[in-house]
Amino acid sequence: MKDGLDLRHDVQDAQLVDRNSENIGRCDALMLELRDGKPPRVATIVIGGAARNERIGRWMTGLARLFHGRGDGSDGVSRVPFSAMKTVGDTIQLDVRRGELPSEHVEQWLAEHFVCRIPGAQGKKERRK
Amino acid sequence: MKKWAELALGVVTSMGGFLEVGSIATGVQGGASFGFQLGWALLLGTICLAILMEATGRLAAVSGRSYADLLREHMGIRFFIVPLVAVLIPSFLVLVSEIGGVAIALQMATGIAFRWWAIPIALVGWFLLWRGTFSIVEQGTAMLGLVSLVFLVAVFKMHPEWSAIGAGLVPSRPDNDKAKYWYLAVSILGASISPYLYLFYSAGALEDGWTIKYLNVNRITAGVGNLFGGGLALMVLVGSAIVFMPRNIQVDAYEQISLVLATPLGRGGFVLFLVTLFITCFGATVEITLANAYLLAQGFGWPWSENMKPAKDARFATTYTVVILLACIPIALGADPLKLTNISMVISAASLPVTVIPLLVLMNDERVMTTHSNGWLGNIALGSIAILAVALFVLAAPLYHLGGG
Numbered sequence: 001m002k003d004g005l006d007l008r009h010d011v012q013d014a015q016l017v018d019r020n021s022e023n024i025g026r027c028d029a030l031m032l033e034l035r036d037g038k039p040p041r042v043a044t045i046v047i048g049g050a051a052r053n054e055r056i057g058r059w060m061t062g063l064a065r066l067f068h069g070r071g072d073g074s075d076g077v078s079r080v081p082f083s084a085m086k087t088v089g090d091t092i093q094l095d096v097r098r099g100e101l102p103s104e105h106v107e108q109w110l111a112e113h114f115v116c117r118i119p120g121a122q123g124k125k126e127r128r129k
Numbered sequence: 130m131k132k133w134a135e136l137a138l139g140v141v142t143s144m145g146g147f148l149e150v151g152s153i154a155t156g157v158q159g160g161a162s163f164g165f166q167l168g169w170a171l172l173l174g175t176i177c178l179a180i181l182m183e184a185t186g187r188l189a190a191v192s193g194r195s196y197a198d199l200l201r202e203h204m205g206i207r208f209f210i211v212p213l214v215a216v217l218i219p220s221f222l223v224l225v226s227e228i229g230g231v232a233i234a235l236q237m238a239t240g241i242a243f244r245w246w247a248i249p250i251a252l253v254g255w256f257l258l259w260r261g262t263f264s265i266v267e268q269g270t271a272m273l274g275l276v277s278l279v280f281l282v283a284v285f286k287m288h289p290e291w292s293a294i295g296a297g298l299v300p301s302r303p304d305n306d307k308a309k310y311w312y313l314a315v316s317i318l319g320a321s322i323s324p325y326l327y328l329f330y331s332a333g334a335l336e337d338g339w340t341i342k343y344l345n346v347n348r349i350t351a352g353v354g355n356l357f358g359g360g361l362a363l364m365v366l367v368g369s370a371i372v373f374m375p376r377n378i379q380v381d382a383y384e385q386i387s388l389v390l391a392t393p394l395g396r397g398g399f400v401l402f403l404v405t406l407f408i409t410c411f412g413a414t415v416e417i418t419l420a421n422a423y424l425l426a427q428g429f430g431w432p433w434s435e436n437m438k439p440a441k442d443a444r445f446a447t448t449y450t451v452v453i454l455l456a457c458i459p460i461a462l463g464a465d466p467l468k469l470t471n472i473s474m475v476i477s478a479a480s481l482p483v484t485v486i487p488l489l490v491l492m493n494d495e496r497v498m499t500t501h502s503n504g505w506l507g508n509i510a511l512g513s514i515a516i517l518a519v520a521l522f523v524l525a526a527p528l529y530h531l532g533g534g
Contacts, residue, residue, distance in 0.1 A: 090192070120439070
């Protein structure tokens, strides 16, 4: 076992879950905070398409711009303070609620405006055997 | 007792779900042109698939995570985007072909042109996904898929020379038409080792709640189940060789394929061919649709499960809805299902390296696999498949150009 947290291996791209253990995307980027006279520290976990696209490369941001027009890069991106991190294991649990995250707006919008308008969306499905 | 039931179910699921549009089409074309000689490609493809499924199943049972999930986490988004695209494109094409297979079966049964069936098929498939649970989708279609055993019956009735079939399982060079021979070998391999199969399998292991206690179920399902399934696919090739080769018939439409069963079994054989084509392609249609949704949901960390109400995993449910509806469009526009199948199999074969090579890496990562990481035998097996995958990547396009198109 190693000590400490390897940001690149253990945090970047990890599956994130909220307070209720529901999936809320992946750690798409990690941001350092630069402070006057003090060493920088890890400040935020960023979740969302724009952060992801930037990591993939310029061509991806360009492609995304084609589809979404000139976004200011803040739409649908969640910035969760590093201090909200509760546990690190197979997944990382953040002390947030899914409903509060801008990056989850798509999920909510689709649920409300598309999925739940189709009959049977709330219907019974059995739990796994 | 319960364990035995689970093992039997696993074997039936792999076997009943094995045949689909690609294995039927490539097997029949191989048999019609080269007799039993391409049996080895089917055997090799089946063994590779069994090894890949065992590995992804073990990965899921040990880590509690799917292959796509680990692929994203351990390789990072910059790498993940490559297998993502490389899997989505061929599996979408294969999906279109499967819908085409169902549509052809309905055309042959009713006389109504196949293109009119595309949208109804997509809607029925979607409805099954919307309302059904994972076990209904997977095991339900696989149970019905056991009707494909009729190929075995047909071959027995034609009394083939079994020693000649056995000889075909050993690779040999063709006497003539080299380009076509190797092209068909590639497409048989592509039909047997589709990436969607093992991505679906590892997601399915989680849907069924597999844990480390299921390693034996995994081994038997992946090993025995696929070998039986591959045996059935071999019967398609053998039946085609017996029926078409002596008559020098080249297969260029699905309608002809029914002769493989109709020749030995008469009218009943024809009907059973339609039922087999319909069920196996329909089963593959819903599975590939789900596989695409799993890949996206797991890669991007959305909530996902075929056992959840669509309202609870809206992006996942929207994805499979959009995928199956998009996939019926080419068929509704009248695309030739057999041509589409052929090109899909080749693209599928070419896409293998980006999902096989990272698997080899993950299977040796002790942070993921703890004490169940690959031994030397497993590494030689997966390593050989990786080399084969790279060869297929390099050769697929030239061979399609020379031998297929």
